[in-house]
Amino acid sequence: MFNILLASPRWYCAGVDRAIGMLDDIIKTYSSEGTIYVNHEIVHNKFIVSYFERKWVIFSDDLESMPKWSIMVFSAHGVAPSFVKQAKEKWLRCIDSTCPLVLKVHNEAKKFISEGFQVIYIGKKNHQEAIGVRDNDLKNIFVVGNKKEADELNFKQEQKLALLNQTTLSVDDTKELIHYICKKYPDIKLPGFSDICYATTNRQEAVKEIAKRSDALIIVGSQNSSNSQKLKLIGEKIGIPSILIDKKNELPDNFLTSIQTLWVSSGASVPDALVQELLGHLKTLGWTLKEEVIMSEEKMIFPYTIDLEKKK
Ligand code: SF4
Structure with missing residues (x-):
């Protein structure tokens, strides 16, 4: 089966x-x-x-x-x-x-800067989110993505420091890097709540839990989607074949060889129709949807109004 x-x-x-x-x-x-x-x-x-x-x-x-x-x-x-x-x-x-939730981090960065802090921001230097936050104050916000970059920081211990991070990172890797930075700068100020957003956290927890009882992982999402990449990384860390594809026809022919149980998920910006198309394709290859594993329910809604200046 x-x-x-x-x-x-x-x-x-x-x-x-x-x-x-x-x-x-x-x-x-x-x-x-x-x-x-x-x-x-x-x-x-x-x-x-x-x-x-x-x-x-x-x-x-x-x-x-x-x-x-x-x-x-x-x-x-x-x-x-x-x-x-x-x-x-x-x-x-x-x-x-x-x-x-991205704006919240921008605002935290601005607040820290206005209070005389310098900010270490954990994120990917070329990601839009990191670029946006850093641009608030290029002299006082420092983006680091790993321990090596953290080692290159050279603040005096008396410098007021604060730590923030991108919303779509790996929960586990970020915890480890925060811990590493905190050891180097024990007085660094941390935000009250994790900056990794609820959606990233929920999707990673689901993948982490269920990937353990699967032989392979397919994540539907685009290559430049940070949260999708991090989901694929979880499968790789567990040691099962893991792939990130935009749609069903990107699935390599040999990916399903020797696999009995397949775990399917998607990034937070993926229309569910693409996942359903993939499931339809897998069905034609003899695969059966055994279970939809509901790890948590999301009820978050961010309302909006469109308030546009009149054309003059
Ligand atoms: S993944 Fe979604 S909820 Fe989380 S910060 Fe990005 S846009 Fe916001």
Whole structure:
């Protein structure tokens, strides 16, 4: 028997749902007023980006090319304050779909800086979220991704330090790195609650638990999605074949060889239709959905209003 265990929760987190809902509503109300631009990608998922491209949204950071009064939507990952400033100077009408949990970290960073702290931010240097937070104060926010980078930090012990992190990291690796940094700087101030968001934590806990009784792991998600990558990493650490694919036809022919129980989950920005398509494909290959394993229920909703400046 070839069995599939399906993880729940897996689909959109509240931040992704909010950003997609906002952009859909903006298109419905304002598409007659000209091109709608989004910086970077609204969320890190190829399918969602091409869905909006088909609705004539342009994903671009090239502010110079955007006509005055165009609508610019800032993506869910947060945006660098300098980019917002430039967009406003170009007379773009801006609306921000940054996830409130990402904004919370931005605000914590600003608060610490205003109180005379320097901030060590655990994250990936080239990720939009880290770029956005660091841009709040390039001189006083330091991004580190691993112990080696933490070793390169050279603060005096009397320096007031605070520690923050990206919302979509590996819970276990981040704990380890926080511990390492705290040993080097015992007086460093930590946030009251973990900055790793509830959706990332729930998905990682589900994968960690169930992957132990599976022979292989398939994560549906895009390569540039940090939370999807971290899910795949959990399977790799447990030592089972693990793969991250955008859709069913990226599944290599030999991946299922010698496997009896398959664990399927997805990143927080993945439409569930893509997971269902994969399950349909696996069914044609003789696999049966044995169980949907519900590890936790998510009821979080982030409301929004669309408040856009009038075109002058
Ligand atoms: S993964 Fe977490 S931080 Fe990122 S958009 Fe979703 S809820 Fe917000």
